[in-house]
Amino acid sequence: MPCLTILRYPDPRLHTVAKPVQGVDARIRQLCDDMLETMYANDGVGLAATQVDVHERVIVMDTSEGRKQPVVLINPELVATSDEMATAEEGCLSVPQIYESVQRHARVTVRAQARNGETFELECEGLTAVCVQHEMDHLRGKVFVEYLSAFKRDRIKTKMLKKTREEQAPRRA
Numbered sequence: 001m002p003c004l005t006i007l008r009y010p011d012p013r014l015h016t017v018a019k020p021v022q023g024v025d026a027r028i029r030q031l032c033d034d035m036l037e038t039m040y041a042n043d044g045v046g047l048a049a050t051q052v053d054v055h056e057r058v059i060v061m062d063t064s065e066g067r068k069q070p071v072v073l074i075n076p077e078l079v080a081t082s083d084e085m086a087t088a089e090e091g092c093l094s095v096p097q098i099y100e101s102v103q104r105h106a107r108v109t110v111r112a113q114a115r116n117g118e119t120f121e122l123e124c125e126g127l128t129a130v131c132v133q134h135e136m137d138h139l140r141g142k143v144f145v146e147y148l149s150a151f152k153r154d155r156i157k158t159k160m161l162k163k164t165r166e167e168q169a170p171r172r173a
Contacts, residue, residue: 004038004052008164009095010157015141018050018057021074024117028058032072032115035060040067044093046131048138051094059112059135063127071122073112076136079121080109088130090144096163098156102147104133 007014021028031054039047039060046061059073086106091099107125110132114120124132134144145153 003041004034006038006042006047006051006093007053009092009143009145009160011094013053013055014050014094014138014143016050016055017141018048018055018139021056021058021113024074024113024115028056028074029115031056031058032060032074036062036070036072039093042093045127046135047093048135050138050141057139059132059139061128061131061135063131072115073110073122073132073135074114074117076110076112076132076139078108078132078136079111080107081105082107086130088127090130090134092134092144094138094143095145095156095160098145098159100145100148100152102130102134102144104130108132110136 031049035047035049035052035058038052045063046059049056049058057075059076060070062070082105084106085103087101087103089099090102106129108129109121109123111119111121137144145156
């Protein structure tokens with residue numbers, strides 16, 4: 001399984017709205033496996049297909065303490081959200097080394113298809129609720145920095161562009 005390339009903010013492809021998966025087949029299962037490998041290799045807790053330039057409604061995540069309980073969400077939809085809100089520090093594999101506080105619903109229930117195509121519901125709270133909402137934002141073409149002030153967002157954008165330029169510059173011996 002190859003590790004996939006993760007798009008980095010402010011890449012405009014991160015703002016593409018994902019389309020529903022028409023059928024869970026071998027291609028989608030392979031995508032899920034490749035996304036999980038990529039997420040684990042990059043020390044992430046969640047990854048949306050949009051972040052690897054595949055614009056279909058697929059999310060993988062693992063918020064377990066031992067990082068041995070992967071969850072696949074195909075065509076996820078929130079079916080319930082709590083009135084209670086919670087603020088948590090978030091990071092993102094598409095915005096490496098940036099962490100900011102974001103307010104989200106404290107609890108959510110998500111309905112999705114599993115890797116085998118079966119529909120299920122998952123009640124989430126804590127880090128799992130944050131992760132589901134964060135990754136579902138990616139499927140809608142939204143990056144977590146869009147919850148921040150324009151000033152903070154611009155500083156992050158400048159920092160990411162500078163980092164990309166430095167990484168792409170020819171190395172001198």
